[in-house]
Amino acid sequence: MPAKNYLLNLFSKELYEKLSPSFKEVFFETGVVLHYPSETIEQVYFPLNCLVSVTISMNNGATAETALLGKHEVVGINAVLSKRPTTTQTTYMVQQEGSVLKIDAKVLRQEFNQSQELRDVLLDYTQALIAQVSQTAACNSLHPLEQRFARWLLEVRSRSESNDLKITQEFIAHMLGVRRAGVTQAAQKFKEKGLIRYGRGHIQIIDQQGLESSACECFSCLRKEYNRLLGGRQDLVL
Amino acid sequence: MSEKINQTILLVESDDETRPLLQANLRGWGYQVIATVDEKDAIAHTSHVGGQIDLILINQVGFTIEDYINVGLRIQRSLNLLPTPVIIMAEGFSEELEGRTIQVGKNEYVIYMEDAEQLITLLKELLLR
Structure with a gap:
């Protein structure tokens, strides 16, 4: 079992072994853009030790991060949840170089449609991601x-x-x-x-x-929510 | 870090998030600070203490460095502050410029900050020489 991505650690041995032939480890340097707005998301990435920023840029060039994805997350969940695998406003950029496990979005979506276990993990994760984006929106306005x-x-x-x-x-x-x-x-x-x-x-x-x-309180609030949604075997945030 | 220097810096900073941080740090380094939002505010709020201002510190927000040098010169003139040093803190510059301080006039400087220590050093150099 891979040890570095928390979501993959939540998979049962059977589920991981079924998907593992489709995983490929890839290294990304800092600054690589994994997704531009409106591009089709064809690959899904489970970060092992790299960090990815989800950002939104405004017409005047101003940019802000809306989510931070690393070993607790997966990049490109949109392509698994939806039959319209893109986002029209967000960019995914590697902010700290490192490795990911890459998998074809169609393969993961197919398994998502068949496996209750995979759905449980990825839908709980999606809820955690919504929590992160929500917390960040409030944090940016209030703190x-x-x-x-x-x-x-x-x-x-x-x-x-x-x-x-x-x-x-x-x-x-x-x-x-x-x-x-x-x-x-x-x-x-x-x-x-x-x-x-x-x-x-x-x-x-x-x-x-x-x-x-x-x-601010947002760091501990979010840690609590991640642990509630995805915890069980171990706490996520060190 | 803090020592009684008894010198006053006129801060012109339009960004509401940066102004309090910069003001707190300058005070922590021992300077008295008059914090203002823009040129008009600076002139309005400091006309009564003109001669007591030792340095004008302006953060570049939106306009060119040259625009801000002119802002500094206009504040100097309107408050009869010549030859008070003016420092422009540059925003959005290349890596090659990072860490450099460039004198662009007799008393005007542009600082391309690598860190706040660079600003502390320049303030000491200009105010205590």
Whole structure:
């Protein structure tokens, strides 16, 4: 059994063995776009150690992240749930390089239609994803930048299992939909509190508990909801 | 980090999310801060303390660097602040520029911030020399 994607770990041995010939491990570099708006989603990806940002761009070029997908998620669930396998407004971009298990969307959809077990896992996951998108929408409207930034770092950390994040402040600003200067000043506050170290293209989390105290409630709310929906064998978020 | 410097920075920052963070950090570094939203607000709120402003710090939001240098010069003139240093914090620049500070006039600087330490260093250099 694969150990790195939580959803795959929820599959029974029989289900995984049935699908495993269709899985192919692929490595993606940072910046690769897996889906542009209106493209047909032909592949579904189970991230092992890479992170994918789901973003929406506005007509004026402003961008914001609406969901973060990693080892707790699957990329391209739309193509399994719907006979219209696309989205017209979202982009899926690799934000932290790493590997995924790739499977043909049609193969997974076919099995989805036949297997109650697969439906249970993927529909529970879909509910968790809706929870994430909903929480992010409320968070972006109601919480100050400093708290959102702390939450975002914790979400990234929980999916990458690393305190060392290769990430630029420019990128973070795009994901949070804020000015770069705001990210720089928030990062400085965290640095002065001893929560992170940062330099060009790199952030190191050195006090996770302190960062949790600086984050809004959204990180713990979402962790609770993910564990309620997908937990059972183990908690998802470390 | 904080030490009593007794120097006043006029901050012009139109972004409502960045302004309080920048203001808090500047105060934490020991500076007094007059936080304003734009050129008009800066002139209106500081006309009575003109001579007490030691530096003008402007964040680039939307317009060109040149536009913001002109904003800084107009604020200087209207408040009789010459030769007060003006720093423009650039937004949306290339990796090659990151970490650089470029002097673009006698007292005007553009900072392409890699991190806030770069701003702290420039403030110290301009205000304590």
